[in-house]
Amino acid sequence: MRHIISILLENEPGALSRVVGLFSQRNFNIETLNVAPTEDPSLSRLTVTTVGDDRVIEQITKHLNKLVDVVKLVDLTEGNHIERELMLVKVKALGAARDEVKRTADIFRAQVVDVTPSVYTVQITGDGGKLDAFIQAMAPIGILEVARTGVSGIARGDKLLSL
Amino acid sequence: MELLSGADMIARFLKDEGVERIYGYPGGAALHIYDALFRQDSVQHILVRHEQAATHAADGYARASGKPGVVLVTSGPGATNAVTGIATAYMDSIPMVVLCGQVASHLIGEDAFQETDIVGVTRPVVKHSFSIRHPSEIPEVLKKAFYLAATGRPGPVVVDIPKDMTAPTERYEYVYPKKVKIRSYNPVTRGHTGQIKKAVDMMLKARRPVFYTGGGIVTGGASEALTDLVQRLGFPITTTLMGIGAYPQTDNQSLGWLGMHGSYEANMAMHHADLIIAIGARFDDRVTNNTSKFCPTAKIVHVDIDPSSISKTVRADVPIVGAAGSVINEMISLVQGREAASPEALAEWWQSIDGWRAEREGKLYEPSKSGEALKPQEVIEAVHRVTRGEAFVTTDVGQHQMFAAQYYKFAKPNRFITSGGLGTMGFGFPAAMGVKLGYPQDDVVCFTGEGSFQMMMQELSTCKQFEVGVKIVNLNNQSLGMVRQWQDLNYKSRHAHSYMESLPDFAKLIEAYGFTAITVRTHEELAPALERAFADTNELVFLDIYVDPFEHVYPMQVPLGSMRDMLLSKTERT
Ligand SMILES: Cc1ncc(C[n+]2csc(CCOP(=O)(O)OP(=O)(O)O)c2C)c(N)n1
Numbered sequence: 111m112r113h114i115i116s117i118l119l120e121n122e123p124g125a126l127s128r129v130v131g132l133f134s135q136r137n138f139n140i141e142t143l144n145v146a147p148t149e150d151p152s153l154s155r156l157t158v159t160t161v162g163d164d165r166v167i168e169q170i171t172k173h174l175n176k177l178v179d180v181v182k183l184v185d186l187t188e189g190n191h192i193e194r195e196l197m198l199v200k201v202k203a204l205g206a207a208r209d210e211v212k213r214t215a216d217i218f219r220a221q222v223v224d225v226t227p228s229v230y231t232v233q234i235t236g237d238g239g240k241l242d243a244f245i246q247a248m249a250p251i252g253i254l255e256v257a258r259t260g261v262s263g264i265a266r267g268d269k270l271l272s273l
Numbered sequence: 274m275e276l277l278s279g280a281d282m283i284a285r286f287l288k289d290e291g292v293e294r295i296y297g298y299p300g301g302a303a304l305h306i307y308d309a310l311f312r313q314d315s316v317q318h319i320l321v322r323h324e325q326a327a328t329h330a331a332d333g334y335a336r337a338s339g340k341p342g343v344v345l346v347t348s349g350p351g352a353t354n355a356v357t358g359i360a361t362a363y364m365d366s367i368p369m370v371v372l373c374g375q376v377a378s379h380l381i382g383e384d385a386f387q388e389t390d391i392v393g394v395t396r397p398v399v400k401h402s403f404s405i406r407h408p409s410e411i412p413e414v415l416k417k418a419f420y421l422a423a424t425g426r427p428g429p430v431v432v433d434i435p436k437d438m439t440a441p442t443e444r445y446e447y448v449y450p451k452k453v454k455i456r457s458y459n460p461v462t463r464g465h466t467g468q469i470k471k472a473v474d475m476m477l478k479a480r481r482p483v484f485y486t487g488g489g490i491v492t493g494g495a496s497e498a499l500t501d502l503v504q505r506l507g508f509p510i511t512t513t514l515m516g517i518g519a520y521p522q523t524d525n526q527s528l529g530w531l532g533m534h535g536s537y538e539a540n541m542a543m544h545h546a547d548l549i550i551a552i553g554a555r556f557d558d559r560v561t562n563n564t565s566k567f568c569p570t571a572k573i574v575h576v577d578i579d580p581s582s583i584s585k586t587v588r589a590d591v592p593i594v595g596a597a598g599s600v601i602n603e604m605i606s607l608v609q610g611r612e613a614a615s616p617e618a619l620a621e622w623w624q625s626i627d628g629w630r631a632e633r634e635g636k637l638y639e640p641s642k643s644g645e646a647l648k649p650q651e652v653i654e655a656v657h658r659v660t661r662g663e664a665f666v667t668t669d670v671g672q673h674q675m676f677a678a679q680y681y682k683f684a685k686p687n688r689f690i691t692s693g694g695l696g697t698m699g700f701g702f703p704a705a706m707g708v709k710l711g712y713p714q715d716d717v718v719c720f721t722g723e724g725s726f727q728m729m730m731q732e733l734s735t736c737k738q739f740e741v742g743v744k745i746v747n748l749n750n751q752s753l754g755m756v757r758q759w760q761d762l763n764y765k766s767r768h769a770h771s772y773m774e775s776l777p778d779f780a781k782l783i784e785a786y787g788f789t790a791i792t793v794r795t796h797e798e799l800a801p802a803l804e805r806a807f808a809d810t811n812e813l814v815f816l817d818i819y820v821d822p823f824e825h826v827y828p829m830q831v832p833l834g835s836m837r838d839m840l841l842s843k844t845e846r847t
Pocket residue numbers: 669670671672673674696697698699721722723724725726748750752753754755756
C-alpha cells in the first residue's frame with residue numbers, strides 16, 4: 111500500500127542525506143520526496159511517499175525514528191489527511207489547441223500561469239491521482255515538460271506534527 | 274575562563290571524559306591534534322601500523338570494558354582505512370568514537386589533497402556523525418559523540434574535524450560539558466509494564482520454554498540479572514555468538530550457542546520450543562536459518578532496546594522495547610513468589626534436552642591419534658585448560674573462530690570477543706592488543722588462522738613498541754579453511770583460491786619482530802608449548818600450530834532448512 115510519511119527533521123547538514131540514504135541502504139522505495147524549512151528555522155519538514163506492506167512500512171518508520179536527526183514523524187495515511195502536490199506543465203498551444211488547453215485546465219481548476227505564442231504553462235494542485243489524470247488529459251495535445259513538487263500532506267482536524 | 278585551541282580542546286576533553294587511551298595514526302589534517310597530544314600526558318596514544326587496526330583495537334577494548342573505544346586518524350586514506358573497523362563495530366553495536374582529520378574548511382569540495390567525504394563514506398555504518406563547523410563547538414559535539422556512542426543501542430560515531438578547526442592560533446573558551454541533551458534522541462530504558470506482565474504470564478505457563486539471548490545482554494551489562502532470572506525459572510538458555518558468556522556456559526542450564534554452527538541441543542531446543550524469550554538478540558540469518566521454517570511451534574517474546582530489531586525478520590508475539598537489564602529486573606520481580614504452571618512439563622522438556630545432549634556426547638569431533646595432525650578443537654580445549662577458562666579470547670574469522678566459540682567455555686561476559694556481524698578477517702589480533710592494553714594483568718589470547726593473521730600482522734610492530742603481551746594461537750591449517758569447507762560442501766571440492774601455497778615461515782617472521790614463536794606439529798609438542806607460552810602473562814608469544822587441514826566445522830545448519838536441519842559430521846545429518 112502507498113503511505114505518506116511526514117518527518118520533522120533537524121535542519122542540519124547531512125540530515126537529508128541520512129534519510130535518503132536509509133531508503134536506498136535498506137531497499138525501501140521512495141515514490142516522491144518533498145522537503146522545505148518550517149516556521150521553526152531549526153526544523154525542516156520532509157514528506158515521503160512510499161509503497162510497502164505493513165511489515166515494510168513498520169520497518170521504515172522504525173528506522174527513520176532511529177535516525178538522530180529525525181525529531182518526529184507521522185504516517186499520514188493512518189488517519190484522515192489532506193494530500194497535495196503542485197505541478198507545472200508546459201503544453202504545446204497552437205491553433206485550436208490553445209482553447210483546448212484552457213478548457214481542460216478549467217475543468218481541473220488549473221491555472222495558466224505563463225503564455226507565449228506557442229506554449230502555455232499550467233499550474234495545478236491536488237492529490238497525486240488528480241495530477242496523473244491531468245497529465246493524461248493533456249498528453250494528446252502535447253506535453254513539453256512536467257515539474258512536480260512531490261506530495262506534501264497534513265493531518266485533518268486537531269492532530270499536529272509539531273514539537 | 275580557559276581559552277584553548279580546538280586541538281587542545283580535543284586533548285583536554287578526552288582527559289575530562291576519562292579516556293585513558295586512544296588508538297591512531299597521524300597525518301597532515303590531524304597534526305594540530307597530534308601536537309596537542311604531545312603536550313599532555315593524561316591520554317596515552319597508541320600508534321598502530323594501519324588505521325584499521327586502530328579501530329579494531331579500540332573495538333576490542335570497548336567489548337572488554339563496555340566503555341567507548343576512541344580512534345584518531347587523518348583525512349583521506351587515514352579515514353578510509355578505518356572504514357572496515359567502523360563497519361565491524363556498527364554491525365555488533367560496539368561503542369566507538371572515531372575522530373577524523375579533514376582538509377581545511379575552505380578546501381572542502383575542491384578535491385583537495387587527501388580529501389574524502391568520510392561522513393558520506395561512513396554514513397551507512399555509523400550510528401551518527403558530526404562535522405565540526407566552529408572550534409567553539411568542539412566540547413559539545415564531542416560530548417554528544419560519546420553520549421550517542423555509549424547509550425541506547427551503542428554504535429560508532431564519526432567526528433569529522435577540518436584542519437582549521439584545530440588551528441593553534443585560534444583560542445576559545447573551554448568548558449567540559451557534564452551533560453548534553455539531544456532533543457531527537459531519547460533512548461528507551463524501561464519496557465512497557467503491561468507487555469512485561471504478559472510475557473511473564475506466558476513464561477510461567479510455558480511447557481517448552483527457551484531463553485535466546487544476544488549481544489544486547491553483554492553491551493547492556495545485564496548478565497547478572499539474566500543469570501538470576503534464568504536460574505529462578507529453571508529454563509534452558511542458549512545465546513548467540515555475540516552473547517556468549519552472558520550466562521555461564523559452565524552451568525547445566527546453558528545449551529551453548531545457537532545457529533549455523535551452534536550446538537545440536539540448542540538448535541533442537543529452539544525448533545521444538547513452545548516459547549522463545551529473546552532478549553538483546555536480533556534473529557539474524559546466521560541464527561534463524563530459513564525464517565519460514567523457524568521454530569514452528571513457538572510463541573515469541575522479543576525484548577530489545579532498538580524497536581527496529583523487533584519483528585524485522587521474525588514476527589514477535591510480545592514485543593517489548595526496553596533496556597535488557599531493566600526489563601529483566603522487572604521480570605524477576607514479577608516471577609518472585611510464583612511457580613511454573615506445570616513443573617512436570619518442564620521436567621519432560623529437560624528430559625528431551627538431556628536426550629539431545631546424550632545423542633552427541635563424545636561425538637563432537639574425532640580427536641587425533643598419535644602421529645596424526647592435531648585437531649583444531651583439541652588445541653582450543655588445551656588452551657582453555659592452561660588458561661583455566663579465564664582468559665580474554667579474541668578471534669579472527671573462519672573455522673578457527675567457530676572452534677574457539679565451541680570449545681572454549683566462558684563463565685563470564687565480555688570475554689569472548691569476535692566480529693560476529695561483519696565477520697571481519699583481521700579483527701582478532703588488533704582487538705587482542707586493545708584488550709591487553711586495558712587489562713594488562715589478564716591473559717589475552719587471539720585465536721587466528723594463517724589467512725586472517727596475515728591481514729593485520731603488521732601490528733606486531735605496535736606490540737613491540739608498547740610491550741603488549743598477547744598470546745597468538747595460529748591454527749595453521751594451511752588454507753582458508755572456512756572457504757574450503759563451503760567448497761567441499763557446495764562446489765564438489767573445487768578449491769578455488771582457498772589455498773595458501775606461499776605461506777611465510779611464521780616463526781622467522783615473528784622473530785624478525787623480536788618475539789618468541791613456537792611451532793607445534795605433534796601432540797607431544799602441544800602441552801609443553803602451551804606451558805611455555807603462558808608462563809609470562811606479559812610476553813607476546815606466537816604459537817604456530819599445524820592442524821588438520823581437512824577438518825570441517827560441525828554442526829552446520831543445512832541451507833534453507835529449519836533450525837534443526839543440521840549436518841553433524843561429514844557423514845551424519847539430522
Ligand atoms: C576481510 C574478509 N575477507 C574475506 C572473508 C571471507 N572469509 C571468511 S572465512 C575465510 C577464511 C579464513 O581463513 P583463515 O584465517 O586461515 O581461517 P580458517 O578458516 O582456516 O580457520 C574467508 C576468506 C572475510 N570473512 N573477511
